[in-house]
Amino acid sequence: MSVLKIKDVSKIFPNGTTAVDSFSLDVADGELVCLLGPSGSGKSTLLRMVGGFETPTSGLMTIDGEDITRVPPEKRPTGMVFQSHALWTHMNVFKNLAFGLKLRKVPADEIKRRVEGVLELVGLGGYGTRSVTQLSGGQQQRVALARSLVLEPKILLLDEPFASLDQHLRERLREEVRDIQQRLKITTLFVTHGQDEALSMADRIVVMRDGKTEQIDRPDVVYREPQTPFVAGFIGTMNLIEGVVSNGVFSKAGYATPLPVSDGPVTLAVRPESLDLSAVSQGSQGKVHRVTDYGTHGMVDLELLDGTRVKAMVPHPDLFKPGQGVTLAPKAIAAYRDGRVIHRTGVVATTAHPALVDA
């Protein structure tokens, strides 16, 4: 039973960079929370503060109610898996795993039992005597994970652990880590800048930007109901159209749709899969620029009359040709003003994240 609480934590580096800005988060027991955000948004800094490698400038962190804000990493009940280059190359796999247990004065036979058990768990049974330099990148990250797990940490921290691996391996390890995490019911904080990684693994996603939280929600909610235009644009593919509302009608360069909000500038957000297109010869709102056939569906890139680019997913791509006039009929839209959502209609219950296929 381990609960992590982060309250109003900030980190300002000596050079004046504010990497994390009044960040708060509670991670429930056994939960896997993904910190998702573009590079430089403060994810690693936040994770390193939880691990004890950076000291917060202000704020409070507790694990199971115990204040750990200023506890050094060697005394924290956290286990960290780094991006790469963190294995001790002068030790073989077994010794890498046994090191922490030896420091804790665990008897030799128990060390052997626990190390072998964890190696089995990460799919490296019998690899104990291998030198870590002989392992592939994926195996090395498994060893790094096993090295943290063998100490049974209360909180597991992973900082883009698969970033240096190829796509295929990344997907497999992602599933394995998720399986292991659920089997051990270990409270986990996972850093990534890949939305597909976050969407497929997390119980909850924290979208970060400039050291601050943009949104904290379940993956499907983050995907379907992004609270800010930043989240809308960052997760999946989203058309963001800047326009003006007057008298309940949104308009942008010849395209108009009813939008029941007060007058003023608005960012209209439509997912490609929520945008129906019809080919027309007259009264077109846009023009097809390119059609891509993915086999299962097609993606149409079109231009509004002023050149604004919009993507639409279509079931029959062969119906559209470059240069052709089209009209747009959004099935679900959201509207943002001043960085907040002010209107949302027709949340569609799509299948799992179709917009990710070309992400």
Added chain:
Amino acid sequence: MTAPDQIGSVTPVRRRPYGLLLVATPVLLVAWLVIWPIISAVIQTAFVTTPDGGSAVSLETYSFFFSDGYSLSNLSMTLWTTGVCAALLLVVCLPIALYLRFSDSKVAAYVQGLAIFPMFVPSIILSFAFIRVLGPNGTVDLLLNSVGLPHIRSPYLTPWGPVIGLVWDNIPLTVLILLSGLGNVSNQAVEAARDVGAGKLALLWHIILPRISNSILVAISFAVLGIFSAFTLPYILGPAAPEMMGPFMQRTFRELLEPKTAITQAVVTFGFCIVFGLFYVRSVAKNRAA
């Protein structure tokens, strides 16, 4: 390359001697300036002139060296100085190198500058600076006297004189070699060790030292090679007797006018240096293999 047929027929014959020639120059130079003096020194000391004018193999000069109390005490003095210097260098330079590697404060840049500084000071200047500061009536003495404290026992002209000078002189190279070794220890490897519970000592002993053991060996071999045959610092700062091999050879040659004895001393010194050199070569080879 306009006439391929011509080049095709000419190059195999012509190029080979050029390549060999390029290699031959340094090889000949080494043979002439290094190998030959060694061989000639060994030959000169291994033969004696018999009364009837011929020559015979004899290790007389060596058996003299290794039975002469004074020669032996000079040799052991040299070994002692070398050993003490090597130990002190590690004790002094390892913390400096660790600090430079792991500190991210701005002071580190200045410390690095300071640590490298002795490299730019010729040993002769260093010697006189040493005398001025630590010698009898030197700065330290004057300062102590001015506040009513007794004279220090100056290390000048004691075995500790050369030790202090040689350690100072070798700090830059040792720090640089250790620092380059520490460059191979990744931050993440260190942080991972702290993460599993390693305190400062465990970190140093189990993670950092094993990773830089080769660099330590290289640094010590370098320092030891230089110190063993040092001349200027022991000559100026050291005691008259027993003395280190460097000044000993010079005095035997110049003042006692016994070239053969001096050469014998040189060959013995060379023998020790070669053992240290082999250490160095071995650790480099091990590094390459890894």
